Amino acid sequence: MLPIQNVEIQNRIDSLKDQDLYIHLELTTGAYAAHNDSTKHPAANFITNALIRYGIGSISGNGPYRVGLKMEKGWIYAEGLTHYDETDAERLIMAGHDSSGKLVVALQLSREPF
Amino acid sequence: MEQRILVVLPHPDDECFGISGTLAKHIAAGAQVTYACLTLGERARNMGNPPFANRITLPQIRKGELEQSCKAIGIQDLRLLGFHDKTLEFEDQDLLDLKIGELLAELNPTLVITFFPGFAVHPDHDATGAAVVRTIGKLQPSARPPVHCLAFSHNHQESIGAPDVLVDVSEFLQQKIASVLSHRSQFYVPQLFEKNPHKNREVQERFGTERFYTYKFA
Numbered sequence: 001m002l003p004i005q006n007v008e009i010q011n012r013i014d015s016l017k018d019q020d021l022y023i024h025l026e027l028t029t030g031a032y033a034a035h036n037d038s039t040k041h042p043a044a045n046f047i048t049n050a051l052i053r054y055g056i057g058s059i060s061g062n063g064p065y066r067v068g069l070k071m072e073k074g075w076i077y078a079e080g081l082t083h084y085d086e087t088d089a090e091r092l093i094m095a096g097h098d099s100s101g102k103l104v105v106a107l108q109l110s111r112e113p114f
Numbered sequence: 115m116e117q118r119i120l121v122v123l124p125h126p127d128d129e130c131f132g133i134s135g136t137l138a139k140h141i142a143a144g145a146q147v148t149y150a151c152l153t154l155g156e157r158a159r160n161m162g163n164p165p166f167a168n169r170i171t172l173p174q175i176r177k178g179e180l181e182q183s184c185k186a187i188g189i190q191d192l193r194l195l196g197f198h199d200k201t202l203e204f205e206d207q208d209l210l211d212l213k214i215g216e217l218l219a220e221l222n223p224t225l226v227i228t229f230f231p232g233f234a235v236h237p238d239h240d241a242t243g244a245a246v247v248r249t250i251g252k253l254q255p256s257a258r259p260p261v262h263c264l265a266f267s268h269n270h271q272e273s274i275g276a277p278d279v280l281v282d283v284s285e286f287l288q289q290k291i292a293s294v295l296s297h298r299s300q301f302y303v304p305q306l307f308e309k310n311p312h313k314n315r316e317v318q319e320r321f322g323t324e325r326f327y328t329y330k331f332a
Contacts (some may be wrong), residue, residue, distance in 0.1 A: 044291050060203050066237065068204025078158075 001083040001095065006059045011091045013057040013067070020102060024048040024108040025078060043114055046106075049113045052076065064096055067107055076109040119147045120223035120259075121189075122246050124202055124238040125155040126180035132264045133227055134187050134293035135283025136324045141188040143284070148221055150214075151180060152242055155300075157199040162299045172299070179297045186292035193217070196243040202241035206318050210245040211252075218249065226250065230263035232329055233270040252329050253281040257311060262326035277325035284322040287312035291321070 028044035054069035054076065069076040080096035090112075096105035108114065119140055123129055129137070129149060137147055154173040161167040167175045177194070184192045195213055197205060218226075227241035243263060250258050262279055291306050301314060309315050 056204070056206060058204050060237070066203070070201070070204065072208070075198050075204075077200055077204075083288050 002086045004059075004084050004094065005059075005085060007063060009059045009065070009067075009092070009094070010084075012033060013059065013069070016104050016111075017054055017057055019111070020053055021054050021112045022049045022113045023076065024106060024114050025076065026106040028104065030102060033049065048101055067094070076107075078105055080105045081107060117145055118143050118221055118223045119225045119227065120217060120221055121147065121149040122152070122217075122226065122228045122242060123149070123157075123332035124197075124229075124236075124242045126151060126176045126183070126227075127155065127300050128239070129187070130183055130293040130297060130301075131321075132266075132324075134183070135290040135321070135323060136227075136281045136315040136326075137189060138187050138286040138289035139281065139283055143189075146191070147187075147189045148193060148194055148217070148223075149184060149189050150193045150217055152195045152202060152210075152236065154180075154194070155199050158300065160300045163302060165179045167299050173323070174301055176297075179299060183293045183296035186287050186296055191237065200238060201210040202238045202245075205241070207245065207248075211249045211289070214245055214249045215252075215330075218253075218259075224257050226261045227326070228261065228263060230265035230270070230329070231272070233263075233267045233274060235267050247307045247329055247331070258331065261329040263329050264325075265327055274327060277327050279326035279328060281324045281326070282322065283324055284318060287318065287321055291317070 012100060024046065026046035029040065029042050032040065033040040052071060054071045057069040060061040060066045063082065065081045066079045081094045083094065083097045085093035091108065091110040094107045095103055098104050121129065121133065126258060131176060141147055155176045156173040161172065164262065226246060228246040230241040231240050231243035234240050234243055239246065247261060265274060283300055291311050294301060294303060305311055305314055305317050308314060
């Protein structure tokens with residue numbers, strides 16, 4: 001994973017628009033959030049291999065980054081993205097990591113299921 | 115006093131702390147106010163305390179709160195533009211500009227109030243202000259209504275100086291407090307639940323003046 005370069009991500013987002021894609025979208029505080037700090041409220045969710053299609057998409061912010069994808073009848077939104085997998089040419093794999101490197105958020109798009 | 119005011123803000127509750135007193139003051143002097151609210155704030159994390167809203171019920175609850183706030187202020191015309199919370203910076207800019215342009219053409223406002231793009235903290239606030247000044251900036255200079263902007267990011271005074279429009283709203287604190295209290299899923303301000311809160315000196319100091327920047331088009 002490399003720190004996000006937003007021009008590269010925008011090009012990838014554009015190349016994936018107007019087609020059926022599988023998505024993995026996840027947000028998590030980690031299962032030990034409350035264990036480590038009782039003031040923390042643990043929460044997490046993920047959706048994986050839902051089939052989506054967007055017509056407009058962009059990356060925004062100065063890092064951590066936000067991505068918004070506009071679909072015919074809805075939206076996909078992720079905030080806190082910091083890194084992407086530069087080795088994967090087919091899929092767009094993005095994640096947000098905190099200062100200790102733990103994953104907080106993930107947004108992944110692929111023409112094939114994950 | 116202004117005759118026709120167009121307010122363009124993205125979230126139900128964006129009007130209550132920053133401009134509700136100013137609007138109530140203009141309305142008392144005879145102004146017609148249209149409030150174009152771009153979203154329903156449906157991605158807010160506040161759900162009341164204890165929580166009484168959820169992701170499914172929040173849009174309708176916030177719509178009702180906004181209508182109640184407008185009534186408290188005296189706003190005659192509320193327009194819900196139907197965009198989605200947290201998405202405005204990603205929206206089709208032509209669509210945003212078209213919707214704002216239609217309102218300008220229909221209402222021919224003598225004053226427009228919005229957020230100062232780049233100095234309003236929330237991405238939706240900045241995107242809304244940017245769309246307004248972009249759309250008005252396309253008009254002939256002689257056709258542009260004055261635009262008063264709200265700014266409150268930590269860096270705003272360093273970058274754009276002090277606000278040039280200060281409005282004393284101390285006579286309209288009852289309307290302002292009623293506007294804030296309308297948004298009960300979003301805010302809890304303890305002093306506002308005391309008896310006659312508009313007479314509380316702390317409330318008067320905190321809420322009695324509203325501040326705007328006149329936008330300078332290039």
